[in-house]
Amino acid sequence: MIHNIKNNDIIKVLPFITKSGEIKWSDSVYILSCNTKDFGHVFLYDDTNFLNKLYFKSKSHNTLSKVFITKKHFLHGYTNGESKLFGVGRKIFDILKNTNLNVSDNTHLLVKEKDVILGGHDFKSYDDSTTICYDWTPPALDISSKTEWFEWLKNNQPEDIISYATKNGRYVRNNIDKLNSIFGADMVSEVIQEEREGKLNLILD
Numbered sequence: 001m002i003h004n005i006k007n008n009d010i011i012k013v014l015p016f017i018t019k020s021g022e023i024k025w026s027d028s029v030y031i032l033s034c035n036t037k038d039f040g041h042v043f044l045y046d047d048t049n050f051l052n053k054l055y056f057k058s059k060s061h062n063t064l065s066k067v068f069i070t071k072k073h074f075l076h077g078y079t080n081g082e083s084k085l086f087g088v089g090r091k092i093f094d095i096l097k098n099t100n101l102n103v104s105d106n107t108h109l110l111v112k113e114k115d116v117i118l119g120g121h122d123f124k125s126y127d128d129s130t131t132i133c134y135d136w137t138p139p140a141l142d143i144s145s146k147t148e149w150f151e152w153l154k155n156n157q158p159e160d161i162i163s164y165a166t167k168n169g170r171y172v173r174n175n176i177d178k179l180n181s182i183f184g185a186d187m188v189s190e191v192i193q194e195e196r197e198g199k200l201n202l203i204l205d
Contacts, residue, residue, distance in 0.1 A: 003084035045165035
């Protein structure tokens with residue numbers, strides 16, 4: 001389940017522990033949103049550059065309809081005593097990149113949301129979001145113990161965005177039929193072939 005951030009959310013950002021035991025703070029993905037005749041509303045996630053290639057190639061061929069692709073960064077947040085997966089745009093991500101994130105201190109993200117109008121359309125702006133010092137009760141009993149934090153994170157973290165997308169049938173590579181409907185089978189095949197040739201060239205070089 002993805003937590004949709006809202007105004008005045010106070011979130012402690014925590015890392016993920018990968019299957020190989022490494023620490024990562026976020027996953028960046030491209031998200032496609034589009035209404036289709038064959039499949040209704042399509043919502044797909046891509047952690048590579050595949051969607052971007054399709055989008056810009058289709059745009060250059062003037063075959064693109066109302067397709068929206070955005071970039072989001074997904075993180076592990078601890079709020080109201082629960083670990084949750086949540087996504088943010090560039091503004092909040094830049095704030096967090098410039099913050100010395102530490103699991104055991106009191107630094108939290110404070111979400112500030114407001115409605116703005118751009119080009120006659122309503123959008124949510126998070127420009128006023130910031131980090132604050134906020135007293136909290138860490139879930140790890142010994143907050144100075146790296147071992148205890150590691151074990152707690154490994155056992156309680158939310159699934160990452162690609163695992164979520166795959167489980168819910170929204171990972172882009174598993175939805176070629178939907179991509180064919182949106183971009184056209186010839187265009188999709190062309191981009192796939194270009195990717196294969198690119199990988200082959202890397203091997204041969």
